[in-house]
Amino acid sequence: MAFRPSLLLSAALITAVPAAFAQERTDFEQQAREIYRNVVEVRSARGHENVPEIVDYVVGELKAAGFTDEDIEVTDYDNDGEATQGLVVWYRSPDPQDKPIALLAHMDVVDALAEDWVREPYKLIEEEGYFFGRGTADNKYGVTSLVATFIRLKEEGFEPTRDLVMVLSGDEETGMVSTRAQANWVAEEVDPAFVLNADAGGLGLDDNGEPLDYGIQGAEKTYATFELTVTNPGGHSSAPRADNAIYELADALKKIEAYKFPVRYNDLTLASIEAAGRKRLDRLGNAQRAFAADPTDEDAIETLRANPATVGQIGTTCIATMLRAGHAENALPQSATATVNCRIFPGVGIEATEATLKDVVGNEDVQFELISDLVESPESGMREDVLAAVETALEARGVTDVDIIPHMSAGGTDGMHYRNLGYDTYGVGGAAAKQNDTFAHGLNERLLVSSFYDGLDHFYVILKELAGPDEG
Structure with missing residues (x-):
């Protein structure tokens, strides 16, 4: 069904984390930051064929956390003569009660030239309250969020009531060859109830860092x-x-x-x-x-x-x-x-x-x-369980009185291919950003340091809400 304005929910942000606490990061936060650093510092742009380096690193981290070869599938693709890879990771339920959830992010980036940037683009630099570097927002934070959450849940011994399938593509910014192939594979082998995309959506902030609303992507041009x-x-x-x-x-x-x-x-x-x-x-x-x-x-x-x-x-x-x-x-x-x-x-x-x-x-x-091999996709009707899970995730990071607003993206993401195959797909990223503050695809891309840490629990809470045992 089409979204109706009456479905707006409430949620939102609290006060900033005290400066003293900012220096006392948990083991999980430090682990997530290290994942972030490692994936940002790989120049995974077209012409460099470095996506496999990210895949190798992520696979190593996942195996160290307990995922097996049977849970991990690495696939090679040819993107107009250039090699790239895709990665699928299956977090299996011991007793599935519902259809799986697929989760998306992409490992590649639009290239950045060092001579044009104020700082080195392929080095994670923390300055002035921001993480600077190509992909810090689009979409290495999405990759980090999903990978770190899978590791955290696995190390906690979490047993989902449905399978969770993480799908990381290798050429979303160019030919989307891996994306298309992965979407078709997911449709044939997974047939999820719906899809969550870490490459869209998020908490909007005003110029003072106060929350405005949370946008959930439900359609793309x-x-x-x-x-x-x-x-x-x-x-x-x-x-x-x-x-x-x-x-x-x-x-x-x-x-x-x-x-x-x-x-x-x-x-x-x-x-x-x-x-x-x-x-x-x-x-x-x-x-x-x-x-x-x-x-x-x-x-x-x-x-x-x-x-x-x-x-x-x-x-x-x-x-x-x-x-x-x-x-x-x-x-x-x-x-x-x-x-x-x-x-x-x-x-x-x-x-x-x-x-x-x-x-x-x-x-x-x-x-x-x-000259583009394109996809026309419909809008996704809003699911009450997804909206409720996002609301709970926002509340868990201290948020009230902010509307959750379904929106249409003017740009394109992997999600269009899943919508085109009939799967409701929702952009529910965990980052918070001021308007025009990420500079995705542009110079000096950045993400608020506070946003990085505040959003790390986002998918953790959402997946526990949508795939956790009923504790009532």
Whole structure:
């Protein structure tokens, strides 16, 4: 069923941990930090083929905690000529009472260049109240959370009432070859009741570090990338032609830049936008509340479209991300190509989006090619047991009076492939972050140190709630 605003729950954050306690970390916290350091410091980006190094390390930690070869499956994949791996770990129930739960995270990252960063990107650095490093947020914290929780539960002798299956992919940021294969394997071999994704969701904080709300991902936009190409006979640069491949392509891109896709919304996005607006008294908050009340409000639409954090919530977006053109500085270009990345609102469709772009460009000489192998996924209806488990996890870390808000991600995660196969999938990450504070995929990515430690119990509590014996 579709999410209804009336399903909002309450939960949230308490006071910060005293500074003195911050220096007195438990054995589990220290162990988790060491896992975090080891996975962050592996350059598991495309072109380096280092994902197997993370797999080897994680497998060693899991075996030391008591997982056996029968519980662990390492699979090799070819991502467009580059080797990567996936890892599946089965935490078995001695007497399963319910269908399994699958848990997702990804081990790869978008690459980072040391010369562009203030600090070394592939070294875990703790400064100014943050952990800095590529993947500290996306998604090495998710990997750390799941691996550390499995180890903790195993060492405690926890016996779940249903199987728990951790699935770590190796190329979520690129071809998603491992993700697709793993999703199909999970469907055939596990057939879970639902899927929990550590690569989405989390606790939102204001600029002062106070909690705003907890977002649970229940839907994702469709990821689609097109290449637009213009060709031309070219010639010598001293004899310019009236037509020019670069100028012609630039005209097409300027038309795409100016075009605004139709406004879209559903129950989930309206609830998310309305709840976010209730936390703000500024112009953006006013616009969010106005849009939730009336999605045709032009002033509200204009404000939401002008903000990078909200534009993706009210419709499809297509944006130019890469260019290549010409072959010599003294020759007219024989071809010019632009990469246009689209995030398509659920239900719109890829073919319809391409048709719209072609109409906007209005030039049959501009060739379109879909270069992404994409998946269109539906939204997941909210499960009461998952919502209740998240609420309990928040309360366990000291939280009250914060709405749990299902939302749609403008980006894409492994979860889309599981939704596409019919499995309700929920982004329920344990991290807390201020708006625009993680810099995922960008420079100087970071995660609050307090968020790292406060969120370590998150999946521990959730799994005990959803797969623990009834103690009543």
